[in-house]
Amino acid sequence: MPVPSQRYVRNQLLSILGGDDYGAVQAVAESVMLGRRDILIAGNKTxxxxxxxxxxxxxxxxxxxxxxxxxxxxxxxxxxVGVPLLLDVDRTPHETFVQIEGEALRIDAASFRTLIEERPNLRRTFANYAYVAHLQTAGTALSNGSHTLEERLARWLLMCHDRVDGDEFPVTHEFLSTMLGVRRPGVTTAIHSLEGGGMIKARRSHIQVLDREKLKTAAGDSYGVPEIEYGRLIRTGR
Amino acid sequence: MPVPSQRYVRNQLLSILGGDDYGAVQAVAESVMLGRRDILIAGNKTxxxxxxxxxxxxxxxxxxxxxxxxxxxxxxxxxxVGVPLLLDVDRTPHETFVQIEGEALRIDAASFRTLIEERPNLRRTFANYAYVAHLQTAGTALSNGSHTLEERLARWLLMCHDRVDGDEFPVTHEFLSTMLGVRRPGVTTAIHSLEGGGMIKARRSHIQVLDREKLKTAAGDSYGVPEIEYGRLIRTGR
DNA sequence: CAGAGATTGTACGACATAGTACAGACCCCG
DNA sequence: CGGGGTCTGTACTATGTCGTACAATCTCTG
Structure with missing residues (x-):
């Protein structure tokens, strides 16, 4: 599969690069399919x-x-995915895997290092994203510490909804319980509650967002901070 | 107060810089006292x-x-403190304040930008730290989501203990409750429990660490991941 | 189309923490 | 040295979540 021209690239970080920076990315990137549960970064491996x-x-x-x-x-x-490399770190204890299948442009570690070394603008754009990711992680810390399961679930669904095409995505209660660090039956109950409020529709292994605004209300103040900063720092114009 | 020579600098990031890199830092840094509750980075301000x-x-x-x-x-x-600047971000919704008074070398934003632009090694060392900070925040997210108050308190005390001289530091239950995002009386109870185990000694507005190893046991697996990575990435040799 | 596995629904007691209230202890300042 | 503010100890009920178990349902495969 060929690497698309910038005009057709869907990744938002790449889409806002200067044309020559994108060209440099294009020259070393390859397009790959991402299957469910594929491990993109393994824990404690290079x-x-x-x-x-x-x-x-x-x-x-x-x-x-x-x-x-x-x-x-x-x-x-x-x-x-791969912020550690941007920060000159070769491996991490964390694992990153594919939660919802898709597609990506990828660049091998050595080429990526060269790229950001030679192109400061590229590095700066990616660094801005790294900061938003920090905000998101901090938001998770806050949410885990001080929101109810239902609020946290609503936040999670909103963040997922932001990143998929359409209003539906595949996800099981079991999977959600791992992501949120809670009991599986707790997720079932919380889903019923959101469903009762008409915010989502749950089917076996799938959840559909019906009313995003209501879902935001249910999420309370757990959702939004990193999203606002992303909009401020990374202006996609699309 | 003069900026110390590298030989006497106590900050570990600065202490491992190459001599000329430290010289460049020294040339633009100033030494300041940090009073309790001083705000180092205000939320949503430059x-x-x-x-x-x-x-x-x-x-x-x-x-x-x-x-x-x-x-x-x-x-x-x-x-x-000031990782956002390293990532080319001028302000952040988060606030950073002084929890335990001390002292710092500080560099104004413009000089810092120039410094890391001109000295890639400097930037790389600081970037490594930024990554460890991400791990710490992720650890907080994990801990908030899946450890008991007592474990989280033990983790917090250990992290504090790592960063002070001696075994005692000033902290109130009220303050801890805000840091951990829990009820104040809950902190009181948790402190009693740790104290009962002979790990700490609590006095009005102060906590003293008596048995660090026991405290680690009480913290369970909530403590340690970022600390190990720090040791791997930032070798201080001191 | 039957059976196996995966997923979801439900129940129940146990426990951690929330929310709130108030009293006692300590400490500094006037 | 007395009084006000801060800090800590304790009590009580309420609630959210845990741990666990098991049944019901769906879906896919043979």
Whole structure:
């Protein structure tokens, strides 16, 4: 599959680059399909590629030696996977995997290092994204510490909705319980509650967003801070 | 107060710089005292300085429009305050303030930008720290989501202990409750529990660490991941 | 189209923490 | 040295979530 011209690239970070910067990316990038559960960055292994998602969603998972796992950041076509490489870090204890299948442009680690070394504007755009990702992770910390399960679920669904085409995406209660770090039956109950409010429609292995505004209300103040900063720092014009 | 020579600098990031890089820092840095509750970075205002702590502790607080506040990252002399500037971001919704008074070398925003533009090694060292800070924030997210108050308190005390001289530091239950995002009486109870285990000694407005190893046990797997990565990425040799 | 596996629904007691209230202890300042 | 403010201890009910178990439902495959 060929790497698209900038005009047709769907990744928002790449779409706002200067034309020659994009050309440099295009020269070293390759297009790949992302299958569900593919591991993009394995924990404590050398990072091989940076991914710019064109479609689909990736999740970054923090884990402990004892095996606790919880999602700390999600990325879609608004961002990139592989921030550690940008920060001159070769591997990370966190794992990043494909949560919703899609497609990405990827660049191998060595080429990426050269690229950002030679093109400061590129580095700056990516650095801005890295900061938004930090805000999102901080938002997750805040939310995990002080919002109810229902609010956190609403936040999660909104963030997912922001990153997919259409209003529906595949996700199981079990999966959500891992992402949110809670009990599976708790997720079931929370979903029923949101469904009762007419915000979503749940089907086996799928959730459809019906009323985004109501969902925002249900999320309370857990949703929005990183999203606003993204809009301020990374102006896509699309 | 003069900026110390590298030999006497206490900030660990600065202490490992190449000699000429440190010289460049020294040329634009100024030494300042940090009083309790001083705001180093105000929320949604232009960031004026980067701070390299020589003593004391700073806390980064995530806040929502509705006024929820919770600590997402703490910094002592192992790091720097002002990561957004490193990532070419001029302001942030988060606030960073002085939790334990101390001292810092600071550099104004413009000089800092020039510095990291001209000295890639400097930028890389600071970027590595930025990544460790991300890991710490992710650890906070994990901890807030899946550890008990007592474990989280133990983690917090350990992180504080890592960053002060001696085994005692000033902190009130009320303050801890804000940092951890929990009820104040809950902190009181948790402190009693740790105290009962002989790990700490609590006095009015002060906590003393008596048995660090036991405290680590009490923290379970909530403590340690970012600390290990810091050691791997930033080798201080001191 | 039957059976196996995956997913979802529901129940129940246990527990952690919230919210709130108030009293006691400590400490500094006048 | 007395009084006001800050800090800590404790109590009570309410609520959210846990841990666990098991049944019901859906879906895919053979």
């Amino acid at each position: 990072i091989t590629h940076v991914y710019f998602l064109e479609a689909g969603i990736a999740s970054e998972i923090a884990a402990t030696p004892e095996g606790r796992r919880i999602e700390v950041c999600i990325t879609g076509r608004e961002g990139m | 960031i004026t300085h980067v701070y390299f702590l020589e003593a004391g502790i700073a806390s980064e607080i995530a806040a929502t429009p509705e006024g929820r506040r919770i600590e997402v990252c703490i910094t002592g002399r192992e790091g720097m």
